[in-house]
Amino acid sequence: MPQLKLEQLRTFLAVVRVGSINRAADVLHLTQPAVTSRIKSLEETLGTELFERTGSGVRLTKQGDLLVGYAEQFRQLAELVEENVMDPGEVDGFLRLGVSETIAQSWLAEFVSDLHRLYPKVKIEISVDISAHLREGLLTRELDLVILLGPISDFTVDNVELPAFDLAWYRSGAAGTAREAAVDFTKTPVITYAKGTRPFRELKSELFGRFGPHVVLFPSSSLESCFRLVEAGIGVAALPKALGQRLADDGRVQEFDPGWLPNPLKFTASYLGEPKSHMLETAAHLARDVAQRTI
Amino acid sequence: MPQLKLEQLRTFLAVVRVGSINRAADVLHLTQPAVTSRIKSLEETLGTELFERTGSGVRLTKQGDLLVGYAEQFRQLAELVEENVMDPGEVDGFLRLGVSETIAQSWLAEFVSDLHRLYPKVKIEISVDISAHLREGLLTRELDLVILLGPISDFTVDNVELPAFDLAWYRSGAAGTAREAAVDFTKTPVITYAKGTRPFRELKSELFGRFGPHVVLFPSSSLESCFRLVEAGIGVAALPKALGQRLADDGRVQEFDPGWLPNPLKFTASYLGEPKSHMLETAAHLARDVAQRTI
DNA sequence: AGAGGTTACGGGCAGCGTAAGGATC
DNA sequence: GATCCTTACGCTGCCCGTAACCTCT
Numbered sequence: 001m002p003q004l005k006l007e008q009l010r011t012f013l014a015v016v017r018v019g020s021i022n023r024a025a026d027v028l029h030l031t032q033p034a035v036t037s038r039i040k041s042l043e044e045t046l047g048t049e050l051f052e053r054t055g056s057g058v059r060l061t062k063q064g065d066l067l068v069g070y071a072e073q074f075r076q077l078a079e080l081v082e083e084n085v086m087d088p089g090e091v092d093g094f095l096r097l098g099v100s101e102t103i104a105q106s107w108l109a110e111f112v113s114d115l116h117r118l119y120p121k122v123k124i125e126i127s128v129d130i131s132a133h134l135r136e137g138l139l140t141r142e143l144d145l146v147i148l149l150g151p152i153s154d155f156t157v158d159n160v161e162l163p164a165f166d167l168a169w170y171r172s173g174a175a176g177t178a179r180e181a182a183v184d185f186t187k188t189p190v191i192t193y194a195k196g197t198r199p200f201r202e203l204k205s206e207l208f209g210r211f212g213p214h215v216v217l218f219p220s221s222s223l224e225s226c227f228r229l230v231e232a233g234i235g236v237a238a239l240p241k242a243l244g245q246r247l248a249d250d251g252r253v254q255e256f257d258p259g260w261l262p263n264p265l266k267f268t269a270s271y272l273g274e275p276k277s278h279m280l281e282t283a284a285h286l287a288r289d290v291a292q293r294t295i
Numbered sequence: 296m297p298q299l300k301l302e303q304l305r306t307f308l309a310v311v312r313v314g315s316i317n318r319a320a321d322v323l324h325l326t327q328p329a330v331t332s333r334i335k336s337l338e339e340t341l342g343t344e345l346f347e348r349t350g351s352g353v354r355l356t357k358q359g360d361l362l363v364g365y366a367e368q369f370r371q372l373a374e375l376v377e378e379n380v381m382d383p384g385e386v387d388g389f390l391r392l393g394v395s396e397t398i399a400q401s402w403l404a405e406f407v408s409d410l411h412r413l414y415p416k417v418k419i420e421i422s423v424d425i426s427a428h429l430r431e432g433l434l435t436r437e438l439d440l441v442i443l444l445g446p447i448s449d450f451t452v453d454n455v456e457l458p459a460f461d462l463a464w465y466r467s468g469a470a471g472t473a474r475e476a477a478v479d480f481t482k483t484p485v486i487t488y489a490k491g492t493r494p495f496r497e498l499k500s501e502l503f504g505r506f507g508p509h510v511v512l513f514p515s516s517s518l519e520s521c522f523r524l525v526e527a528g529i530g531v532a533a534l535p536k537a538l539g540q541r542l543a544d545d546g547r548v549q550e551f552d553p554g555w556l557p558n559p560l561k562f563t564a565s566y567l568g569e570p571k572s573h574m575l576e577t578a579a580h581l582a583r584d585v586a587q588r589t590i
Numbered sequence: 591a592g593a594g595g596t597t598a599c600g601g602g603c604a605g606c607g608t609a610a611g612g613a614t615c
Numbered sequence: 616g617a618t619c620c621t622t623a624c625g626c627t628g629c630c631c632g633t634a635a636c637c638t639c640t
Contacts (some may be wrong), residue, residue, distance in 0.1 A: 002629095003387065004373055006301055009501050022594060032633055035594065041630090048383030053595065055639035066380050073372055077365060078299055087342025094299065317619060326607055331621060333605085348620065350614030498601090 006078060008042040009071040011035060012050065013275070016068055016139060020057045027141060029094060075275055083278045091279055092121045098134040098146040099126065100222045102165060102265060106242050107294040108147075111287050118286065119279060130197050130221070138270060143279055147287060149198045150268025158273045160284040162291045164264035165240040172233035173247075173254040183258055185211045189235030194221035203238065203262050210260070227253065238262050242295050267291075300374060303337040304366040306330060306347065308570070311363055313436060315352045322436060324389060370570055378573045386574055387416045387488040393441040394421065394428040396518045397460060397560060401537050402589040403442075406582050413581065414574060425492050425516070433565060440578055445563025446495050453568045454580040457586045459559035467528035468542075468549040478553055480506045482531030489516035496531065500558050505555070522548065533557050537590050562586075 014024040016034065025032040043050050050064035060068070061230045082091055095115075099108055112124060127148050128138070131148035138146045139154065146152075151159035171183060190207060193199040200219055207215040218235055223243065230237045238261065247253045269279075269284035296572065309319040310330065318322075320327040345359035366508070377386055394403055407419060422432070426443035433441045434449065441447075446454035466478060480502060488494040495514055502510040510525050513530055515521050518538065525532050526547045542548045564579035566572075 004376065006299055010298075029631055032595075032615090033597085033633085035323055037630070044377075045385060046380060047385035047535055048380065053638095056594065059612085063380055067376070070372060070376050070380065075367055077372065081299065081341075081362070081365050085341060085343065085365065090340060090342035180527070292598075327620075328608085328622085329606055335621090337603090348613090351619065353620085499619080 002041065002045050004045060005042075008038050008045075008072060009067075009074050011038040012042055012064075012067065013071050013075060013219045014073075015039060015051070016059065016064075017061065019249055030125070044295060053259065072275075075084045079276055081280060088118055088282075089120055091119050093279065094123045094125065094144070095119075095279070095283065096142065096144045097127070098124045098137050098143040098148070099128055100134065100148050100267065101128055101266065102219075102240055102243070103147045104128045104143070106165075107222050108221075110294060114286055114290055115283055118282070119174055122279065130194055132196055135270075138254060138272065144277075145269060145271045145283055147267055147269050149265060150270050152268070156274060157270050158281075158284070159268040159270045160269040160288055160290050162269060163295050164266045165242055165295070166264045167262050168241045168244055168255050169238050169258055169261070170230050170244050170248070170253040171236040171256055172229070172231055173251045174231075174233055183236055185236075185258070186214050189216040189218045191218045191226050191229045191235045191237040192193065192222075193219060193226075196218045199262065199265060206257050206260075206262060252253045297336065297340050299340060301369060302335075303333050303340075304369050305361065306333040307337055308366050308370060309360075310334060310346070310353065311355065311366075313569075315574060323465070325579065339496075341462055364530050374571055374573060383413055383577075384415055386414050388574065389418045389420065389439070390414075390574070390578065391420045391437065391439045392422070392424055393432050393438040393443070395426055395429065395443050395562065396423055396516075397538070398442050398562065399423045400518050401460075403583050405589060406585045409581055409585055410578055413577070417574065425489055427491055433567065436567070439572075440564060440566045440575055440582075442562055442564050444560060446566045447563070451567055451569060452565050453576075453579070454563040454565045455583055457562040457564060457583050458590050459561045460590070461559045462533045462535055462557050463536045463539055463550050464531060464533050464553055464556070465522070465525050465539050465543070465548040466531045466551055467526055468546045469526075469528055470486040478531055478533075478551065479508050480553070484511040486512045486513045486515060486521050486530045487523045488514060488518075488521075490514045494560060501555075501557060508589075535560065 009026060011024065015021055018024050021035045022032050025035045028035065032125045039050065046063070048063040049061050050067060051058040052061055052171060074205055075257065084175065095097075108126075112126070113122065116122075127134075127143065129137070131150075134143065134146040135145035135152055138152065138157065147162070151161070153158075169183075185207060190205050192202070200217075204217060207217070216235075218229065220229065223239070226237050226239060227244070227247055229235060231247070235255075244253060248255050251257070269287040271280045271284055306319065309322055310316055313322060315328050316334065317327050320330045324332065324490075334345065339341070341357040341362070341514060344356050345362060345506035346353035347356055362365050365487075388525050403421075407421070410419065422429075422438065424432070426445075429438065429441040429443045430447055433447065433452065442457070446452075446456070462479075485498070485502060487498050495512075499512060502512070511530075513524065515524065518534070520534040521532050521534060522539070522542055524530060525534075526542070531551075537552065539548060566575045566579055
């Protein structure tokens with residue numbers, strides 16, 4: 001009785017992609033019975049079973065496998081319409097955005113603001129986490145776009161390179177600190193990014209190479225805390241100039257030059273190439289533009 | 296807010312094809328406000344005007360013209376799904392069928408029965424009319440499939456040739472009629488198909504050539520009436536053997552051989568090639584199969 | 591017992607038809 | 616005034632979420 005609906009096909013593809021009705025429901029922001037119902041009604045209009053219901057999850061039947069190809073083509077076509085005839089202001093959907101804290105502290109607000117202006121109907125969900133978790137989230141399709149210490153070396157992922165964050169060494173700006181006193185890295189704790197992050201690993205390796213294993217590292221999962229610790233004179237830190245400059249101007253911390261610096265932090269905006277989404281591409285490039293404008 | 300829907304695109308294409316919301320409503324079996332509403336909602340989801348509303352009808356805007364191409368592709372894709380993954384028993388829709396009376400009197404019932412068995416969910420609407428009107432109906436898209444004295448020489452039309460109806464001469468079977476008496480075509484009225492039909496024209500031309508302008512023709516728009524008139528002894532007629540045989544067997548009419556016969560009646564099952572419809576193709580070929588089986 | 595899927599049921603909303611209201615020729 | 620499209624409005628039916636149930640590991 002009913003006709004084929006694009007919504008059914010999109011739902012079908014989501015289920016195929018994640019291999020489970022339950023997880024598809026999450027991705028689609030629906031309850032699980034709703035997804036079941038959509039699939040059932042699709043099966044009814046086609047007069048065919050699309051999935052075998054096994055005990056643990058679903059598996060495509062022969063007919064279902066056949067439909068996947070057509071459904072993908074429908075998707076592509078809808079994508080083309082969105083790109084070429086649809087007013088971007090009318091594009092609707094969700095964008096689950098994951099960002100590193102460095103980004104959150106610098107130009108995230110401006111990026112989200114611009115993105116919202118371009119796609120006012122798109123709901124943006126923001127998660128701040130370390131790059132390793134963001135990478136995981138992207139690959140398991142829990143996130144759509146991640147801005148992290150990239151690139152992600154996976155052929156399913158497209159990476160847009162963002163301008164790097166130059167680092168600088170900071171120590172307390174308190175009056176008691178002699179401005180010219182040299183910092184002894186074997187005695188002063190070095191505050192840095194959380195364990196498990198690339199900057200942590202690189203800095204640790206660099207410090208070991210230069211000063212031996214006796215350096216003391218205070219990793220912190222909060223950038224804000226890092227600056228607080230530096231300000232309080234607990235230790236020194238190599239942190240993004242883009243974030244430290246303001247505090248240095250206020251005299252709360254001061255920059256110093258021990259003669260070497262960790263590498264700049266190279267971020268990428270990364271997203272899955274399949275299924276192709278023009279909005280995601282645009283958003284990733286918008287991130288680059290905003291970053292260039294801001295840094 | 297809403298997503299693109301195939302139904303909207305189908306409606307859009309129908310409006311584009313017939314150039315009017317009113318006529319599209321007829322074709323789609325909807326009221327005219329319903330079509331307006333669908334188009335408006337499509338325009339809203341795209342954020343673009345698709346039609347310029349002139350006083351008399353609608354005209355495509357630039358954006359609308361752009362969408363037509365994509366909508367056609369959606370249509371084709373949906374068509375492919377119907378052909379390849381959909382159970383024919385689930386195909387839904389309308390089929391406006393136009394047939395000549397000769398067909399209606401012979402194998403129409405069996406054809407419709409078979410068609411309904413193959414596509415149980417398709418609503419079939421039957422019109423019986425002369426071939427000229429059926430041709431007109433097809434070209435104005437008021438009919439989807441016509442079975443008539445074809446073919447229709449128009450490149451937009453696909454014609455499937457059906458087995459021809461052989462004719463035979465019939466006169467009354469009443470006892471009073473001498474079985475061997477020769478028929479005088481200049482004295483006996485010749486009953487035949489309605490004015491404006493091809494058999495009428497051909498027979499008239501043939502009779503004039505053989506017997507001069509003094510022959511008397513009684514055209515009738517009802518085949519059943521033709522046989523009644525013959526049976527009552529009003530005149531003679533060249534009518535399809537497939538229809539006359541039964542009456543001859545009953546002795547109500549009798550076949551005779553004046554030494555010549557009009558050409559057999561060649562029918563075709565004809566339908567518009569665009570938009571492509573697998574169901575229509577199948578139906579046309581089914582008509583041929585049924586006819587071959589029956590005649 | 592827990593994870594994954596289906597069934598049952600109530601409520602909200604989209605979309606249809608009827609009817610009335612412009613606009614253009 | 617006729618034709619064509621839009622707007623207004625009530626109603627129906629679809630589809631979602633909640634909740635309970637089923638079935639495998």
